[in-house]
Amino acid sequence: MAKDPADAVLRVRDVIVDLKEQRILNGITLDLYRGEILGFVGPSGAGKSVLTRTIIGLLPKQAGRIEVLGVDLDEADEDQRRAVERRWGILFQQGALFSSLTAGQNIEFPMLEYLDVSDRLATEMAITKLEMVGLKPEVYRKYPSELSGGMIKRVALARALALDPEILFLDEPTSGLDPISAHEFDELILTLQQTSSMAVFMVTHDLDSLYTICDRIAVLGDGKITAAGTMDTMLASEIPWLKAYFHGARARTDRQAVAKH
Amino acid sequence: MTAGTLTLLSEQSGGDRIGLAASGSWTAEYAQALEPLIDAVTRPMGPVRSVAVDMARIERLDSFGAWLLERALRTWTSQGCEARLVGLSEHYRGLFDKVHAGTQKLTPEPRRPNSIIATLESVGRTMAAVGDDLLLMAQMAGSLVVALKRVLLRPLSFRLTSMVNHLERVGWRAVPIILLITVLIGAILAQQGIFHFRKFGADIYVVDMVGVLVLRELGVLIVCIMVAGRSGSSYTAELGAMKMREEIDALRTMGFDPIEVLILPRIVALVIAVPILTFLGSMAALYGGGFVSWLYGGIAPEVFLSRLREAISMETFEVGIIKAPFMALVIGIVACVEGLQVEGSAESLGEKTTNSVVKSIFLVIVLDGIFAMFFASIGM
Numbered sequence: 001m002a003k004d005p006a007d008a009v010l011r012v013r014d015v016i017v018d019l020k021e022q023r024i025l026n027g028i029t030l031d032l033y034r035g036e037i038l039g040f041v042g043p044s045g046a047g048k049s050v051l052t053r054t055i056i057g058l059l060p061k062q063a064g065r066i067e068v069l070g071v072d073l074d075e076a077d078e079d080q081r082r083a084v085e086r087r088w089g090i091l092f093q094q095g096a097l098f099s100s101l102t103a104g105q106n107i108e109f110p111m112l113e114y115l116d117v118s119d120r121l122a123t124e125m126a127i128t129k130l131e132m133v134g135l136k137p138e139v140y141r142k143y144p145s146e147l148s149g150g151m152i153k154r155v156a157l158a159r160a161l162a163l164d165p166e167i168l169f170l171d172e173p174t175s176g177l178d179p180i181s182a183h184e185f186d187e188l189i190l191t192l193q194q195t196s197s198m199a200v201f202m203v204t205h206d207l208d209s210l211y212t213i214c215d216r217i218a219v220l221g222d223g224k225i226t227a228a229g230t231m232d233t234m235l236a237s238e239i240p241w242l243k244a245y246f247h248g249a250r251a252r253t254d255r256q257a258v259a260k261h
Numbered sequence: 262m263t264a265g266t267l268t269l270l271s272e273q274s275g276g277d278r279i280g281l282a283a284s285g286s287w288t289a290e291y292a293q294a295l296e297p298l299i300d301a302v303t304r305p306m307g308p309v310r311s312v313a314v315d316m317a318r319i320e321r322l323d324s325f326g327a328w329l330l331e332r333a334l335r336t337w338t339s340q341g342c343e344a345r346l347v348g349l350s351e352h353y354r355g356l357f358d359k360v361h362a363g364t365q366k367l368t369p370e371p372r373r374p375n376s377i378i379a380t381l382e383s384v385g386r387t388m389a390a391v392g393d394d395l396l397l398m399a400q401m402a403g404s405l406v407v408a409l410k411r412v413l414l415r416p417l418s419f420r421l422t423s424m425v426n427h428l429e430r431v432g433w434r435a436v437p438i439i440l441l442i443t444v445l446i447g448a449i450l451a452q453q454g455i456f457h458f459r460k461f462g463a464d465i466y467v468v469d470m471v472g473v474l475v476l477r478e479l480g481v482l483i484v485c486i487m488v489a490g491r492s493g494s495s496y497t498a499e500l501g502a503m504k505m506r507e508e509i510d511a512l513r514t515m516g517f518d519p520i521e522v523l524i525l526p527r528i529v530a531l532v533i534a535v536p537i538l539t540f541l542g543s544m545a546a547l548y549g550g551g552f553v554s555w556l557y558g559g560i561a562p563e564v565f566l567s568r569l570r571e572a573i574s575m576e577t578f579e580v581g582i583i584k585a586p587f588m589a590l591v592i593g594i595v596a597c598v599e600g601l602q603v604e605g606s607a608e609s610l611g612e613k614t615t616n617s618v619v620k621s622i623f624l625v626i627v628l629d630g631i632f633a634m635f636f637a638s639i640g641m
Contacts, residue, residue, distance in 0.1 A: 099608065115289055115290070117292050117325075118293075118296060121292060121296055121325075123367075124365065125325060125328060127367055128328050128363050129324070131362070131363035131365075132324070132359055132360070137365060137366050137367045138367070138368055141368075145606060145608075163289050164288065164289050164323035164324050164325065191355075191359075194355060195359055
């Protein structure tokens with residue numbers, strides 16, 4: 001895929017983040033291009049979630065620049081910020097559905113807040129989104145406490161997609177799902193991404209997801225991006241952690257499974 | 262970028278055929294403006310038999326635009342028109358197909374029952390829940406007796422360390438706040454008493470009032486309400502959190518009785534702590550009352566003390582202190598029953614903790630009323 005730097009929807013430059021006087025991220029530079037799925041991996045505790053939370057503005061950074069859709073969020077005023085926040089969707093690890101609202105109201109919430117659409121259109125769109133993520137319309141009236149883990153993730157994805165975002169952030173989308181649901185979820189993300197040509201930034205540990213849907217993979221280690229590139233680059237890498245990760249016992253069975261498809 | 266439009270292609274329309282051309286951005290941003298356009302062209306239009314929508318000049322399409330288009334197509338089809346899309350680019354075909362595949366079959370909202378019936382139903386359910394609660398409390402009291410019997414037969418199996426730890430938390434650490442509150446209550450009682458009794462020149466009777474009220478009723482009630490809010494709630498929250506994390510199930514599978522290991526030490530600690538706190542609280546309230554009587558009412562401490570000696574007897578004190586362990590038992594049982602009823606979610610933990618405090622304060626006051634009748638009938 002040709003990488004025109006002008007086509008980057010997310011530009012991260014030399015970002016440094018300290019938490020409790022400990023350096024977690026030490027100069028991260030990263031680009032996310034329109035229409036690609038970037039898989040983001042690294043050992044537990046390397047700071048993957050910290051980077052995601054820094055990009056979406058939940059954690060302060062000590063230095064560096066983050067540009068989302070061409071807007072530097074540090075310099076942006078309130079209106080610009082809101083305009084950017086309207087154009088991204090975020091799927092949190094546990095779904096983060098509002099427990100006092102039904103699934104339908106959860107999806108309608110950003111629509112009614114940001115767009116002045118009629119209630120009828122909001123309801124129809126919520127049902128459309130539910131059906132797009134593979135759920136039945138009757139889920140609309142259910143509360144999060146009545147849904148299974150897989151369904152909660154799907155509803156949360158529908159909410160993240162409510163405003164047709166240009167960037168989708170996924171924090172371990174398949175964690176806690178059984179392998180079949182995880183596979184379906186991967187496929188779902190891939191089809192949705194292809195139909196709407198959004199960029200997807202996905203933190204994951206799931207080798208299956210990396211093999212089947214990611215265009216590019218970035219690896220975080222010791223607070224830096226240690227490697228980035230396609231799956232083939234990763235497999236050819238000599239970095240010990242990468243070798244262990246992609247050539248370990250689990251990886252081998254995974255690759256065989258993928259090869260059989 | 263321009264807002265989406267939908268214009269009538271008049272040159273194509275004629276007779277029973279209508280041609281429409283869409284252009285601009287059909288996206289979420291412009292959905293508000295697009296919806297009326299869609300509504301306008303989908304009104305019944307007489308003898309129209311076929312509609313064609315030309316999508317070739319559309320700039321952008323997202324799921325909002327795709328759905329509005331799909332809504333129009335569905336309306337026309339339901340009106341008996343033949344509706345067609347022309348010139349939709351391949352790029353948007355996948356998105357449109359995805360929206361097109363949706364059924365939108367939402368079952369109508371379940372009919373709400375008659376409000377009178379609903380009220381009666383909720384009253385009935387609440388009464389049944391009260392019955393269940395009483396049963397659970399009786400069951401808990403029974404299990405405690407059984408556990409106590411086992412412990413008495415094998416005294417070494419009693420969790421002394423745990424009991425002492427809880428005694429420190431619900432007893433020793435509660436002393437400052439209990440003293441502070443009861444001093445204030447005694448002071449307020451005395452001030453109000455003096456203010457009103459003065460009109461009749463009966464200032465000195467404030468000593469009788471403060472002494473009897475504090476020792477018989479208020480001392481123990483205030484302490485129990487504080488303990489229910491402070492320690493009862495923490496018991497419920499602790500046990501509830503253990504229930505949520507399956508710790509209680511783990512104990513049970515290792516062959517331990519959770520009642521014996523977790524609940525008995527907590528309740529024993531409470532039964533020991535509350536009488537002590539009641540004694541301290543009552544003394545503090547008398548002190549507060551005496552202090553205000555001296556400063557505000559001009560009753561010297563010696564006068565206060567000698568009057569107090571005449572006004573109260575050992576019996577007055579006993580009536581108050583006898584109630585304390587029973588109230589502690591009620592608070593402990595309610596807190597533990599609620600704690601064990603916590604289910605998986607954090608909401609349930611919060612709800613049960615609130616319930617625990619409300620129920621134990623209510624039951625403490627009911628119990629106080631029962632004791633009042635009991636003592637009256639035996640002449641104390």
